[in-house]
Amino acid sequence: MAQADEQPVIVEEKIVRVNGEISIRQYSKGRFLGKGGFARCYEFTSMESRKLTASKIVPKASLTKSRAKQKLMTEIKIHRSLHHPNIVGFEHFFEDSENVYILLELCTNQTMNELLRRRKRLTELETQCYLLQVISALSYLHGHRVIHRDLKLGNFFLSDKMEIKIGDFGLATKLEFDGEKKRTICGTPNYIAPEVLDGKQGHSYEVDIWSLGVVAYTLLVGKPPFETSDVKTTYRRIRMNAYSFPENVPLSESSKNLITRILVTDPTKRPTLTEIQAHEFFNQGNTIPKTLPPSTLACPPSASYLRQFVPGVGSSSSVSGNLRLTETTPSLPKTSARGLKDDFINTDRPVRKEETNRQLRSSASTVGTEIWVKKWVDYSSKYGLGYTLSNGSTGVFFNDSTKIVLNIPGIRFKYFERKGAEKQDVCNTYLLTDYPKELQKKITLLQHFRSYLEGDIKQDTNEKPQEENADDATIYVKKWMRTRHAIMFRLSNKIVQVNFQDHTEIILSSESRMVTYVNKKGERNTFPLASALESSNLEMTKRLKYTKEILSSMLNNPKQQEKDLEP
Numbered sequence: 238m239a240q241a242d243e244q245p246v247i248v249e250e251k252i253v254r255v256n257g258e259i260s261i262r263q264y265s266k267g268r269f270l271g272k273g274g275f276a277r278c279y280e281f282t283s284m285e286s287r288k289l290t291a292s293k294i295v296p297k298a299s300l301t302k303s304r305a306k307q308k309l310m311t312e313i314k315i316h317r318s319l320h321h322p323n324i325v326g327f328e329h330f331f332e333d334s335e336n337v338y339i340l341l342e343l344c345t346n347q348t349m350n351e352l353l354r355r356r357k358r359l360t361e362l363e364t365q366c367y368l369l370q371v372i373s374a375l376s377y378l379h380g381h382r383v384i385h386r387d388l389k390l391g392n393f394f395l396s397d398k399m400e401i402k403i404g405d406f407g408l409a410t411k412l413e414f415d416g417e418k419k420r421t422i423c424g425t426p427n428y429i430a431p432e433v434l435d436g437k438q439g440h441s442y443e444v445d446i447w448s449l450g451v452v453a454y455t456l457l458v459g460k461p462p463f464e465t466s467d468v469k470t471t472y473r474r475i476r477m478n479a480y481s482f483p484e485n486v487p488l489s490e491s492s493k494n495l496i497t498r499i500l501v502t503d504p505t506k507r508p509t510l511t512e513i514q515a516h517e518f519f520n521q522g523n524t525i526p527k528t529l530p531p532s533t534l535a536c537p538p539s540a541s542y543l544r545q546f547v548p549g550v551g552s553s554s555s556v557s558g559n560l561r562l563t564e565t566t567p568s569l570p571k572t573s574a575r576g577l578k579d580d581f582i583n584t585d586r587p588v589r590k591e592e593t594n595r596q597l598r599s600s601a602s603t604v605g606t607e608i609w610v611k612k613w614v615d616y617s618s619k620y621g622l623g624y625t626l627s628n629g630s631t632g633v634f635f636n637d638s639t640k641i642v643l644n645i646p647g648i649r650f651k652y653f654e655r656k657g658a659e660k661q662d663v664c665n666t667y668l669l670t671d672y673p674k675e676l677q678k679k680i681t682l683l684q685h686f687r688s689y690l691e692g693d694i695k696q697d698t699n700e701k702p703q704e705e706n707a708d709d710a711t712i713y714v715k716k717w718m719r720t721r722h723a724i725m726f727r728l729s730n731k732i733v734q735v736n737f738q739d740h741t742e743i744i745l746s747s748e749s750r751m752v753t754y755v756n757k758k759g760e761r762n763t764f765p766l767a768s769a770l771e772s773s774n775l776e777m778t779k780r781l782k783y784t785k786e787i788l789s790s791m792l793n794n795p796k797q798q799e800k801d802l803e804p
């Protein structure tokens with residue numbers, strides 16, 4: 238019943254020694270980290286050394302074509318030969334009858350893709366800091382005659398210390414001799430260099446320099462320079478070098494100059510890594526930190542932090558020089574710093590979120606629900622609370638206490654209004670293509686919340702899209718409140734969920750009298766309520782008591798509830 242009873246999955250590596258002796262090394266398979274085109278990635282703990290790594294698991298069934306096999310072998314061969322602080326460490330690899338396992342240095346802070354999705358764009362100080370790390374890794378790679386050929390934000394992993402680690406050497410190549418040209422067309426559309434598309438002259442190290450320019454532009458502007466909705470048009474724009482700097486994004490002259498100098502069609506005219514490092518963008522008289530604080534995963538660096546590196550920040554002269562500190566705020570929680578911060582609390586560990594979902598699903602019958610709040614954004618300073626449920630539906634609790642919940646495929650939605658003396662929720666169902674005019678603004682807001690929330694969720698869930706289910710859509714957030722320490726949701730299926738600032742969670746089903754507790758490490762256990770209250774786990778009992786207190790204050794004192802609901 239409780240998750241604690243479940244046995245961990247053990248993966249065994251068979252080691253055959255030269256003398257024919259066989260020994261077994263065991264790894265405990267832990268949290269799901271993410272998946273790519275070929276691999277699924279999990280945390281692995283060596284049972285021998287207790288060392289934690291990220292294990293890319295590639296099914297042998299996916300390697301039937303010789304090209305796929307060759308690609309994996311090249312990736313392993315190149316990656317295992319590399320040792321640099323800004324390159325994902327290659328630990329080890331082995332195979333069993335079903336899979337190839339590649340054990341890599343674990344990067345706990347996802348990739349720069351997720352970072353930019355949360356932040357929209359970065360300040361110039363941050364861009365300087367990240368680019369210098371990439372340049373350091375690239376100098377090392379090129380010095381070893383390796384071209385990465387797929388430099389992009391999704392291949393820049395972030396370690397627990399916030400260092401960039403370049404990963405995914407699936408498209409990398411090692412030149413046999415200086416001056417050799419490669420002809421294989423590879424790369425990722427937005428970042429691919431024009432000479433790769435052209436294919437006639439072959440390509441070399443300069444393709445990585447081009448991608449570095451695309452990365453610099455993307456970090457500062459918030460989207461890649463040649464991006465369009467279809468790949469062919471993107472390729473045409475790359476060939477024609479058709480991009481511009483948006484007027485609404487404040488960029489320093491030095492940053493624009495650097496990007497313009499890098500994004501040059503003729504690869505021989507692009508600057509070298511040494512020239513890039515010597516460019517004025519990196520030499521504006523400010524100190525560039527080696528790494529950035531983890532808070533910048535979600536929020537721009539504070540003015541006091543910036544002051545340490547950039548003299549004059551906070552005064553009127555701070556943005557007048559070359560080192561313009563481009564502020565970055567996601568479009569939705571723009572006016573709500575609190576919303577942004579809290580969204581971060583909820584999303585900064587999608588790894589844990591994925592595990593959480595999987596585990597709760599298996600223990601779901603005990604808690605009486607399969608549905609809980611997976612992600613939210615508090616924008617009650619203007620409109621309300623947006624959220625996504627674990628069944629994939631999206632809802633908004635508006636400040637006027639009306640609620641909308643959109644069913645999973647996004648076709649139908651339910652609208653709840655409090656009516657009558659009892660102030661009961663009355664529900665109407667509409668199609669997204671056909672609804673009363675007066676709901677127009679709310680539907681627009683719902684769509685905004687949805688695209689904002691889905692940005693992250695699509696990335697890190699690994700579940701099949703769910704079928705439309707009429708019952709699912711009727712579950713929605715009926716009440717919510719915030720306190721100094723937590724946010725609390727009461728769902729229409731009577732589940733109460735409290736997410737604390739310190740990442741612990743309580744999910745309480747008063748009907749089945751079960752409680753699920755997620756501790757600070759993200760470990761989840763389900764207990765009968767009575768035993769949970771008596772438990773020796775003080776961390777949990779304290780939070781459970783707190784939950785009961787705010788729940789009763791919410792139920793017994795509607796005025797208090799209204800007060801708490803105020804942002």
Ligand SMILES: Nc1ncnc2c1ncn2[C@@H]1O[C@H](COP(=O)(O)OP(=O)(O)OP(=O)(O)O)[C@@H](O)[C@H]1O
Pocket residue numbers: 270271272273274275276277278291293325341342343344345394404405407
């Ligand atoms: N070192 C790591 N630390 C933490 N997570 C990782 C690490 N390496 C990979 N991952 C996770 O696993 C996912 C898949 O890895 P990766 O993109 O390398 O697989 P792939 O199948 O080779 O990808 P692609 O389709 O880009 O070739 C990543 O998106 C990331 O979420």
